[in-house]
Structure formats: structure tokens, C-alpha cells
Amino acid sequence: MMREFEVERQFGIKIDNIKANKGVYYLKTNKGERCLKKINYGPQKLLFVYGAKEHLIKNGFEDVDRYFLNIDGEPYALVNEDLYTLSEWLDGRECDFHNIEDVKIAAKTLAKLHEASKGYDPPENSKLKTDLGRWPTLMAKRVKSLDKMRDMVRKKNNKSSFDLLYIKSLDFYKKIGKEALRTLEESEYESLCAIAENEKGFCHHDYTYHNIIIGQDNHISVIDFDYCKREVRTFDISNFMTKVLKRCNWNMEFATAIIDSYNEESPLKEEEYKVLFAYLQFPQRYWRLANRYYYNEVNWGQNTFASKLEGIINEQEEYLNFLGQFKDKYNIK
Template sequence: MEQLTISQVLDLCGFWPEVLTAYDLEIVAAAPVRKVVRLQTPQGDLALKKFKLTDEELEFSLAAMRHVKERGFTVPGVIRTRDGREYVEHDGVKYFIMEWLDGRESDYGYVLDLANAARGLAKFHEASLGFDAPPCKGKEQWGTWTGHFLERIEEMREWQVLAEQGGTAFDRMFAEEVAYGIQEASRAVELLHASRYEEISKAEQESRGFCHHDYAHHNVLITPQKQVSLIDFDYALCDIRAHDLASLILRNMKSVKWDARTAYFIVKSYFESTAPQEGEERLLHAMMRFPQDLYEAGHFQYVEKNRPADVLESRLRKWSEQTKRRERVLQEFEAGARYVLKHGTIR
């Protein structure tokens, strides 16, 4: 079989084939890896990525990467074009080239990787402090959780009407689950009202940190030295660190069917090298309490309308199957997390 040229590889991946002409690079080979193209050069491998968001969003993403890199956290550096630009734009799509980091994707099912990921998240948040964020609409999320939750409750109420009047299998399943979801979202709002959310948000805003906002296992790389490095800052935003930490816990709760010890293990690992704020466990509880999976299923079905029905139905079934285990964990979470933070061990 005849080997494809580099331009053909880029074209097949949906990349502009001429983008590499803007760089002073000798490309030996190219191959797709997830959403990027891996470029082989005599000096080492690089990653070519395309970005479809706004100029301001890209600048925020690149500025966030530069900031933590300058503070010693391992993220890829950006390779500039011949004329010193950080990216190239063609037909509304922005392209940029980064260093290819040495490491493997983390495996959250492997306890040592999960511990490293939680510890690495704490180090990342420390490195993010003092960020001079470039202006970008939607990236400043300080103190917005309550408003977002209330808006999503209203959306779910609208979808409830659509589901009750619809005739699909998804409609029937969603109609059965959404009342409980609205109740859970309301409980999340109540938790925020009964927490130190405003004080913690104000304090962290003054420290000027930010969240990665997509701490999925494939964005968390484990280096040969067992350190954590991070890629894909597309969704980075300015918000309290509990946003990232709660998301990491939730990702693992779904995969281990809401095992409480896993949640406490993540909390323990994260706070081994950074001090908790008083009442932070309630903010984690509030974010975990919000029925994000149910909300996203409804959003995909009734707003975006671009997901296969069987995929969304499967998502609803998993949500329904895990509600009892989920409730048991959430009822005890704050007390269990406080014990971990006080004693440094899981009871």
C-alpha cells in the first residue's frame, strides 16, 4: 500500500494541508492521534491542533498554558510561525503547533494513576494562581454556580413538558426521571445557600487562579518520572478549584458505580499538598448533587438534537440504575470528607 504524503494525512484529518508552510519546520511524517496530528521532526515530535472557537477564547487558552508553564507546571509549549505568530487562521479555523509531551494517558481505574491525577490537579491549581486573564466573554465564572443551577432547573422544566408530550422511548424515560432531577438540582441550590460559597469565591477570585475544566483521563499525562502533565486547555476558565475537583470525583463515581471510598481517596490525595478552605466539602457536595448527566441528556435531545437515540437512552438507564447508590454516597459525603481533611485518612 502506498504511503500517504503529509499533506494527504492532514487533508484526511480535516486539517488545512497548507498550514505547515507557515512554519520553519522539517516534517518527516504525520499521523492522527485523537483530535490532533502528531508531527515527526528531526528535533522531536510535535502536535498540530485546530481550534474552532473565537480569537478571544484561543488567546485565553494559550495564555493559561503559558502562565502555568512559567510557574513550573508541565504543559506543552507553543511553536511560533516564521513571523512570530502563535497560530495560523484559515477559513475560520485556527491552527497551532505544540510540543509533544513525553508521557502516557492516565488510567483512572488504576489507583496510583488516580492518586497522581488528584495530586497533580492540586499542583496545577497552585500554579494557576496570579493569572492575568485576558478578557474573554464567559470565562469569568466566579460566583455564578447558583445562577447557572437555577437556569438549568428552568430548562429541565421546559424539557419535562416536551417529554410528557413526546412519543419516543427517550421521552418516556426522561419524563420518568426529570422530576427527581429537578429536585436534586434544587437541593444543590439549597446547599450553596447554606455554604460559604460567596466567601470562598471572593477569596479565590482575589488569588486569580483558574480551572482546567476538562480533567479527563486522556488530558492528564503521566510522565516516566510519575509526574502529571496537562494538555487541552480549550475549556479553561476562571472559577473556584472545587469545580475541577468535583468534576474529577464525578468522573470516577460514574465509572465505579458510586463507591464512597473512591470519592474520599480523591479528596485525600488532592489535599495532601494544599490546605482546604473551611466549608469546601459542601461546595464539592453541591456540584456533585447537581444532576449533570440527566441535564446533559436532555440538552442533547431537546436543544442540540445531534446525538443518537440509543446513546442517550443508555445514559438515562445508567442514571436511573445509580440513583440509590448515588444518594447513599451524597448523604454521607460531607461528614466523610471532613473526617479525611481532619485526620488525613479514610474511615
């Protein structure tokens, strides 16, 4: 009860009803429906996220889960040392990544978001989040860590089904990881980072189906900016593409639809395609799953891990075929 009372007091609302919903709380209040969310990072980072959303709204990109301010004008409530944010509850359905029309409007919306993000100066006392210039180092580190994890497996007496699958598939993903790093190093990545730094834009960094809410008349709202940071826009595009394509058997038609729809709003420069290709090439999902498994990052069962890894491995042929088609279509040397 104390927690609810503190939220009510700090945000100046009266809660009639509260229920947990997919990692957040749905609140029915005297001021309408609200979304209450516990934040697992500090106030400085939160101020960066808050400022980013306000910047988008100011630039005409208004359909975001805007934060309500507390009685002291801050975008959070502090309850027992935990931070909570309050935003409007947005009605609608999650974007369907199997539906090419949904995917097209989501791609267009992402382009509008990137355009509106330009010129963002984070608020005072906020912590600037940036990945600009970091990707060659990150990729090299992640390729190396694939070997480290293999060494961990070799030391185990009883190898799990995940371990055996990992050992068997490692060489394929290590090779493709090195190729992606080479692609990135041979691209105009550094100069594109300099342009992005100059433009002061940012990326959403988690642009996926459950953060793209489609309301009436195909009206899109984008939510959950927790991971937003300064970044080259091709990162967001590749991340979004991968999340769509893994659900559609790496169908080139979906990839082309995403790029064409994005380009309608904000055309990609010729040199951006090679950076985009490097991100698509890098075996991020494979590395991430192994990393989660060997460093106990998530609490999934053995079978879940093994079946997820099997799923990724089973896509190898379609994935390579897609990369070849993409390379040809966008003339990547």
C-alpha cells in the first residue's frame, strides 16, 4: 500500500485500480489510464531518455509514451530507492512482423523518428549515452569472446546439448563475424559516425514489434526508449530488419520493402549500405544467446537455450542466401 501511496503522492494522482501487464503496471486513475514502469537504471540516464522523447515531440514526432512529471517537475517517482516512470496508457495492437504492410509503416515511422531526433542536446545533469565509433571494437571483442566461451565448454566434464551445438556451429559464426568486421572496417563507418555526431541525432535501439503500437487508422506510437542513444541510424535499421527477417525466413522482399519505405521519408546515402550490410552480416543473435548462456545472464531452462540455438543454426542456408541477395541488389563491394 505504501508504494501505491507514494506513487499517488508524487505524481498527484489517485489510483482506482492497478494490475501487472508485461513487465509494467496498468493503472486506472482519476486522471485517466496510465502506465507505471519500474526503471532499472539511474536518474541521469533517465533524464537522457526523458529529454530524447521531449525533443522528438518538439520536432513534430509526438506519438511516444511521454513521461508525466512529478510534483517537483521530475520525470519519475522515487519509492524505496526505486525509480518509477508514469506515462499515458496507449491503446492499440503490437506491430505484426509477418504482415508486410505493418512492416512498411513501421519502417517509415523509424525514418521519421530518426529525422526528428536530429539536434538533440541532452538536459543538464543527464548522462550522454553513445555507441558512436564503438562498433569495430565491439565486433572484434565479440568474435574473440566466441573462442573464450568455447574454452569454457572444453573445461566442462558434462557437456549439455547447448554446449555440443555451440562447439559444432562455432566455426561458421566466427568466420561470418570476422567477415562482418572486415566489411565494417572497409566501409565509411568512421566518417558516418562523424556526421551523426555533428547532427546530434539518436537511435531507439530496441525498435521491435512490442514497442511499435498500431492504433486506429494505422496510427503508430513508439514506446520504450530505455535503450536510446547516439548511434548511426543504420544500426537501428539493421536491428529492425533482423527482427523482421528472422520471422519471415530471411525473405528479401521484406528487406527491400523496409529499405524502400525508409527511403521514402529519409533516403540512405550510398555509403550507408555497406555499414548496414556489416550489421546484418554480424552474428549478433548467436553471440548474444551464447553470452546469455555462459554468463548466466537470463534464467531460462536448458531446453529453451538449446532450442533457440537450434533455431538460429537451422536458418544458416536462408541467412547466407539473403546476404548474397542483399550484396547483389545494393551493389556492396
